[in-house]
Amino acid sequence: MKYILFLLSIVLFACEQEKKLPILGERQAIDKEVNGKIVTDTVYHAIPAFSFINQDGQTITDKTFEGKIYVTDFFFTTCPSICPKMKQQMLRVYEKYKNDDRVLILSHSISREDSVPVLKEYAKKIKIESKKWHLVTGKWSDIETMAKQYFIGVQEDADEPGGYLHNGNFVLVDKQKRIRATCDGTNPKDVEKFLLDMDILLNEK
Amino acid sequence: MKNKLLWGALPVIFFAGLLIGNIFVFKTKEQGQILYEQHCASCHMEKGEGLAQLIPPITKSDWLAQNPSKLACLIRYGQKGEITVNGVKYNQPMPANSRLTEIEIHNLVNYIFNNFENKIQKRSLDKIREDLNTCN
Numbered sequence: 001m002k003y004i005l006f007l008l009s010i011v012l013f014a015c016e017q018e019k020k021l022p023i024l025g026e027r028q029a030i031d032k033e034v035n036g037k038i039v040t041d042t043v044y045h046a047i048p049a050f051s052f053i054n055q056d057g058q059t060i061t062d063k064t065f066e067g068k069i070y071v072t073d074f075f076f077t078t079c080p081s082i083c084p085k086m087k088q089q090m091l092r093v094y095e096k097y098k099n100d101d102r103v104l105i106l107s108h109s110i111s112r113e114d115s116v117p118v119l120k121e122y123a124k125k126i127k128i129e130s131k132k133w134h135l136v137t138g139k140w141s142d143i144e145t146m147a148k149q150y151f152i153g154v155q156e157d158a159d160e161p162g163g164y165l166h167n168g169n170f171v172l173v174d175k176q177k178r179i180r181a182t183c184d185g186t187n188p189k190d191v192e193k194f195l196l197d198m199d200i201l202l203n204e205k
Numbered sequence: 206m207k208n209k210l211l212w213g214a215l216p217v218i219f220f221a222g223l224l225i226g227n228i229f230v231f232k233t234k235e236q237g238q239i240l241y242e243q244h245c246a247s248c249h250m251e252k253g254e255g256l257a258q259l260i261p262p263i264t265k266s267d268w269l270a271q272n273p274s275k276l277a278c279l280i281r282y283g284q285k286g287e288i289t290v291n292g293v294k295y296n297q298p299m300p301a302n303s304r305l306t307e308i309e310i311h312n313l314v315n316y317i318f319n320n321f322e323n324k325i326q327k328r329s330l331d332k333i334r335e336d337l338n339t340c341n
Contacts, residue, residue, distance in 0.1 A: 078297075078298065080247070080248060080299075080300045081247055082247060084247060084250070084256045084259070085247055085250070087256060087259075088250065088256055091257070124258075125257055125258040125259045125297075126257040126259055127257060161300060162300075
């Protein structure tokens with residue numbers, strides 16, 4: 001009997017343990033002084049400051065996402081290859097967290113043709129609200145720099161349909177600007193798991 | 206002797222059964238479907254539903270039913286400007302598919318006409334050739 005109780009307690013304990021997402025990207029160990037003692041601390045890859053313009057012509061910066069988690073991707077409005085699928089899947093994220101103030105979405109356009117009015121029109125057609133989902137544009141080199149920060153490759157390529165090459169990943173960023181999950185934004189099953197990852201992140205203490 | 210014949214026939218029956226079973230289980234895709242998945246599905250989606258008010262649906266499309274002769278040109282040269290499908294206006298350019306041959310377009314058109322809840326009369330290859338000669 002005692003034995004069974006012991007086993008049961010192990011099982012219950014295991015269940016109670018919180019699920020946590022990994023922290024992605026390179027990490028560095030740095031030594032710093034705390035109260036006169038040298039302590040080794042781990043520094044994780046974090047998204048640096050940025051500034052872009054959204055579909056309403058508003059300036060969107062890293063401050064916009066303070067205290068929130070956000071999902072980000074790179075696309076362009078006239079992209080004939082993977083973007084419609086990505087947007088169909090991102091709409092699932094949007095629908096699920098539409099009324100959840102803890103979550104935002106940030107889509108970067110990688111096309112020089114995507115001006116604010118073009119993005120506005122696109123937002124209207126996929127019926128999204130800008131307070132939840134920012135479609136942003138900016139200097140191409142800035143967009144490219146940020147893509148690298150999110151580990152997403154973007155490239156201008158005249159041979160590609162639409163003129164740009166990019167991957168369709170969704171990236172989940174936590175309140176400390178660290179990358180906690182990614183998925184293939186064109187794959188519904190992958191996005192299913194990503195949505196669960198988002199819940200895990202929201203429940204982390 | 207009779208018995209021997211029976212044992213000889215058994216493997217033949219067995220493999221014939223496997224072959225027939227295979228045909229039912231692994232139905233080969235027709236070319237139209239393969240082409241749809243390669244060239245169309247990323248925008249019009251696997252089930253043909255399109256995307257919001259951005260990309261029109263292929264499924265149960267009144268535009269296709271009313272303009273069966275225009276699809277071949279639309280596939281080959283793309284589409285620009287406003288188009289109304291099932292009462293919704295769309296205005297997103299569709300890229301051209303200039304590398305598709307007449308026969309490929311023929312198979313693709315008929316795949317679309319006979320799937321996605323469309324019931325549009327099949328078009329012959331001659332008709333598709335005629336359609337392609339009248340593209341603007």
